[in-house]
Amino acid sequence: MSEAIKVDIWSDVQCPWCYIGKRKFEAAVAGFDGEVDVEYHSFELAPDTPVDFEGSPKDYLAERKGISPADADVMLGRVTGIAASVGLNYDYDHVHQTNTIKAHELLHYAKSQGRQVDMKERLLKAYFVDGRHVGRIEDLADLAAEIGLDRAEVVTVLTNETYLADVKADVAQAEAYGINGVPFFVFEEKYGVSGAQDPATFANVLEQVASERAQQSSESVK
Amino acid sequence: MTDPTTSPLTLIGDPNAEVCEGDFCVIPDHHEQAIVNRRLDDDAI
Numbered sequence: 117m118s119e120a121i122k123v124d125i126w127s128d129v130q131c132p133w134c135y136i137g138k139r140k141f142e143a144a145v146a147g148f149d150g151e152v153d154v155e156y157h158s159f160e161l162a163p164d165t166p167v168d169f170e171g172s173p174k175d176y177l178a179e180r181k182g183i184s185p186a187d188a189d190v191m192l193g194r195v196t197g198i199a200a201s202v203g204l205n206y207d208y209d210h211v212h213q214t215n216t217i218k219a220h221e222l223l224h225y226a227k228s229q230g231r232q233v234d235m236k237e238r239l240l241k242a243y244f245v246d247g248r249h250v251g252r253i254e255d256l257a258d259l260a261a262e263i264g265l266d267r268a269e270v271v272t273v274l275t276n277e278t279y280l281a282d283v284k285a286d287v288a289q290a291e292a293y294g295i296n297g298v299p300f301f302v303f304e305e306k307y308g309v310s311g312a313q314d315p316a317t318f319a320n321v322l323e324q325v326a327s328e329r330a331q332q333s334s335e336s337v338k
Numbered sequence: 339m340t341d342p343t344t345s346p347l348t349l350i351g352d353p354n355a356e357v358c359e360g361d362f363c364v365i366p367d368h369h370e371q372a373i374v375n376r377r378l379d380d381d382a383i
Contacts, residue, residue: 131358162361180361195363198356285342292342297357308347311355321350 118333120151121325124302126159126290127236129219129250130173132195132206135240137299137312139202144318150326155227156236158220158286159298167215167251176213199244206244214251217283222256224279225270226263234263 125141127134145152169176174192177183183191192208199206219239226235238259242248249255253274261267273279293302301309303321356364 128358132363133356133358136356161358161363165361176361289342292344293347297359299357302347305343305345306348308349309351310349311352311357313351313355317351317355324350 118150118326118329120153121322122153122155122304124155124157124305126157126286126295126300126302127298128159128161129216129239129243130211130213131159131161131298132199132244133312134299135204135244136195136199136202137301138236138240139204140312140315141301141318143202143315144322147315147319148322148326150322152322154233156223156232157289158223158283159290159295159300160216160220160283160287161298163215163217165213165215167218169213169215171213173208173211173213204244207247210247211243212247212249212251214249216250217280218253218256218274219250220283220286221274221277221279222260222270224282225273226260226265228279229265231263231265235260235265238263 123141125138127138145154165176171179174185174188177188177191178185196206196208223232223235223239226232239250242259243250248259250259253271256274257267257270260270290300293300293308295308295310297310299310299312301318301321303309304325307321307325309317309321358364
């Protein structure tokens with residue numbers, strides 16, 4: 117069996133296109149005849165947001181961007197509709213806008229436990245669908261425990277900022293690649309795909325990488 | 339800790355695909371029509 121294709125994904129927990137893009141990427145992987153190894157990386161869209169920001173994304177848009185509540189409703193309604201088209205039931209009326217640095221630290225801890233992909237899905241669903249808080253240590257520890265991680269250990273590593281340097285390293289790598297927005301997918305450290313592209317785009321890149329590998333393999337045995 | 343990789347990436351795909359930049363997520367108007375078109379293609383409408 118050939119080696120898995122490595123896909124590094126930069127995203128943020130409170131990025132609506134990241135969850136939608138995740139579903140589209142997963143659809144491509146499901147139809148791909150080969151192994152794919154996914155690793156998530158940290159990207160903070162709004163690092164200056166207070167953990168206990170009092171308000172919804174609509175409030176945030178109004179306060180930070182000067183967007184009227186009516187226009188915000190239209191915008192969030194559109195993204196909710198697009199999310200629904202890929203099977204995600206966004207509930208913006210109950211979303212807690214927050215700072216995601218601790219969620220990113222948790223994702224690195226989960227990676228150390230071999231559970232990063234599961235943790236990523238739980239955090240995105242918690243934020244967009246379940247109306248859970250993803251900025252506070254105790255709430256994050258609850259979410260981690262729900263997928264079987266050690267709750268007490270999560271509290272310890274988040275309190276001690278054990279994985280903060282890993283988060284910063286991801287952000288530095290994103291800057292080195294010139295990544296300005298998320299989601300951003302990097303295939304084999306060679307091909308970059310920006311945004312919530314259609315599954316066909318992701319599928320084409322996977323096929324291209326697989327084809328290049330096959331060609332290199334055949335040339336190496338000549 | 340290792341230094342960041344600086345090899346340039348070859349960009350693939352629609353350059354206008356939806357992304358979040360800074361603290362703002364672009365939500366283009368054309369999506370609603372795209373969804374309607376897709377549902378028409380699927381005979382869902």
